Amino acid sequence: MTDEDLRFNVLNHEIVPLHEILPEDEVAPLLETYDIVKEQLPKIKSSDPAVKVVGAKPGQVVRITRASPTAGRFTAYRLVVEAI
Amino acid sequence: MNPTLTNQPKKIGYMEFGLLSPKEVRGLSATKIITADTYDDDGFPIEMGLMDPRLGVIEPGLRCKTCGQKVGDCPGHFGHIDLAMPVIHVGCARTVRDILRSSCRGCGKVLFSERIREEYDRILASYLNEGKDASVLAKKVAKDASNVTVCPHCGREHGAIDVDKPTTFRENGHKMTPSEVREWLEKVPDEDLPLLGLNPAVCRPEWMVLTVLPVPPVTMRPSITLESGERSEDDLTHKLVDVIRINQRLQENRDAGAPQLIVEDLWELLQYHITTYFDNQTAGIPPARHRSGRPLKTISQRLKGKEGRFRSNLSGKRVNFSARTVISPDPNLSINEVGCPIQCARELTVPVRVTPANFAHCQELILRGNDPEAPAGKLYIPGVNYVRRADGRRVKVTDKNCEEVAKRLDVGSTVERQLNDGDVVLFNRQPTLHRMSMMAHTVRVMPGKTFRFNLPCCPPYNADFDGDEMNMHILQGEEARSEAEILMKVQENIRSPRFGGPIIGAIHDHISGNFLLTWNFFNADAKGAKLPIEDATQVLARVGFRGQAPPVFSEKDERGEVRKYVWGKDLFSTLLPDDLNLQFRAAACPPGMSEEEARKPENDYWVVIEDGQLVAGGIDEKSIASFKGVILDAISRKHGNARAREFLDKVTKIGNGFLTLRGFSTSIDDEDIPDSAREEIDEKAAETRRRVDALVASYADGTLQALPGRTMEETLEMEIMRETGQARDGAGEVVASQVGMTNSAVLMARCGARGSMLNLSQMAGMVGQQAVRGERIKRGYKNRTLPHFRWGDLGANAKGFVASSYKVGLTPTEYFFHSMGGREGLVDTAVRTSRSGYMQRRLINALEDLKVAADGSVRNTAGTLIQFQYGEDGIDPTRSAGGEGIDYDFVFTEVERRSKKGKKGGA
């Protein structure tokens, strides 16, 4: 990633929720919880600015923790996919 | 049908789209079509005509000459027309344009140099590898290649390709014939096609220029014989007749060596007919019309749009076991019920499986026949229309054969019983915008020809009785019935998923009635209305009351006789659950009144319910209506939907009952105000006009102070709008000071039954400033709104200030301005409904397959997770307290109350 790309880190913006790469060993338990395969997770493009910042590669899962108007705080997971 | 095969769910492996080659078209064809005639003089189809018997059968009894099957089994067979000259397929015109623009006319290759070509090949390979849509790349290729001016392969100059919509191509301004286009397309090598988004195995570009036209089977375009014996042909047949005629003339002229000009004209005509045959709404050419002037419905029109095959026949279908008729109100039904006309009930059936347990009952049903006479004291009993035997045969039950059918009935058959009281049906009004537009009701068969339901169901369906019609669907299976009962019953929809409160509640007269019954009406010694015991008994009889009678007291009446009375509040309390405790400000309470003041018995604007007894306060909108109904909300949350339904059924009946006894009416003299008040309002209007004139004058001489960020004009308009707004508010206050709760219109407005104080002040006081697009009326004639005013008049009257009231009547200019404002409202609603309808359609198509799984996650039918927890908090909003999972206020007050009482606590 070039300096140009990182000059503005979107994660520092207050309305962008926290994105982090889900550790490899936590992926299997997550999939087991929901009884799904990886491809059944919601997707996020590798070209997504937040994904670029955390450096997630296609095939990895990102955990997104965000403020929720109903639940207070909510955690979602997304599978990083190749950008078309 | 083989059930083991057809019932298996199948997964589509892949789909491939391609074009038919001329060879394939001829291969599919059962016959070549050469004559435009359809039937001979004896009415037999002509061989090699458009109705050739080899194209399939449409007449019952006949057999197909191609496959030998009868109507229904023969799928129909294609024929073909050999075109004298090639013609471009409209549907492919765009692709043809792109190919012409990006390939060389000399060598046919895509206009990329080897180097660029390799680059694109690499990208294409990666696209195909990842299963991505290659047509995205094809667009880019077409764009990049069309910028090349010289072919890098053969050095031929590449001209600019223009299109005369829809199907005429020009190279550097010179018209190309379809033949020339076809020759060009033939040159494009197979290995270049994938770059252009085509698969050479199933789609050669020259096939986009038709040399042979498939003729659809007659089953797809059946001719209809009218009553007069006249035959009427399908639109597609008409169009094909045109195609064949012109094709023949073109061939004759060409073969006879006619002048080039004539041949070209006919060629273009053939192109027109074939284009409209595919799509009769092609931009740039006039649609082909029927003799009557009606545009023909050709292939595209059969498929496209709301009335097309997809939306009208595949996504949605006509159904059996349904009924539609006008609706009307019936306040005596429960909100869960629907009144169904006897005629409908005789036609609609519920399947009843015959088992050893119900065998005798089923026999008895059949013996009644299909139109049984009701016994004394009853208006209707259900009969049986059909018996479906185990082998699948259906026997129609009539008076004549019912004994025979009953005798031969066996276990395993299904009896199609006519609709009966208590059957569960779905009831629906279009537009079906939310889930409350389709609810389950239980049937009550009754005389008359309309569907009937109780008035609290009007708002969820958005129904009124000015001629609205609604649909009823009879559920045909046990599973469907119980599902509907558990999920769709009206009582299950009292609480809205939108805001977690009641969306079905008492309306109009129910509210006026309950308010008049329970409110003290400025009498500090009263406990609501005072009902003679006879009246109270009647009202209680209406709700079918049983239990401890409300307290009775004796008092001398005006003639000095001692009579027994019941207080309205005590009467109302019979409907409340014993453990209900609530306190809240009534809707009728004037804004700004302090709690202390509102609690005073002569005001009676503070509702106090203690242990199911209405101690103080008038019951109004805030208590029992939808959205606001606090009592309704509390009962449905604490005691469940069944109890809420019961409460609603009774509260509406008690309201209607009391109002019937007391009498209640509003009339035009409810809008009468004293002359002095009228003069006061007129003076206010005159004052407003003077102030507006002063503002206009200060604007004219430039002394008007512009507001920050506003021009002088804007400031003037804002100031004037403020003035006229104040005038209307002032008139409203004058009206309000003149009318009180003895005025029916005021009473209805205050308790929230119908209308508002604004409505009233417009009727009795002043209509106020009319606006279009939020501004004073400004358009019309040159420099003025109407010829009644001077040029450039900026005064109040000239710009839509209506000082009259509806009661007094508007002046002609006021009337005109009022109509302008009214028209804007109508246009807005019309525009809004069409736009929101389309938005709703797209939203529903996107969300229709989502459901909440057992673990609370939201998934689609493919099993993909959409949301990890429904609504992120997993709360069902219909069971929430205004969207919150727990109503802490409720819990605290309940705990406090129970501990005070010394009972066992805990919530």
Ligand SMILES: [Mg+2]
């Ligand atoms: Mg209507």
Ligand SMILES: [Zn+2]
């Ligand atoms: Zn056939």
Ligand SMILES: [Zn+2]
């Ligand atoms: Zn070339």
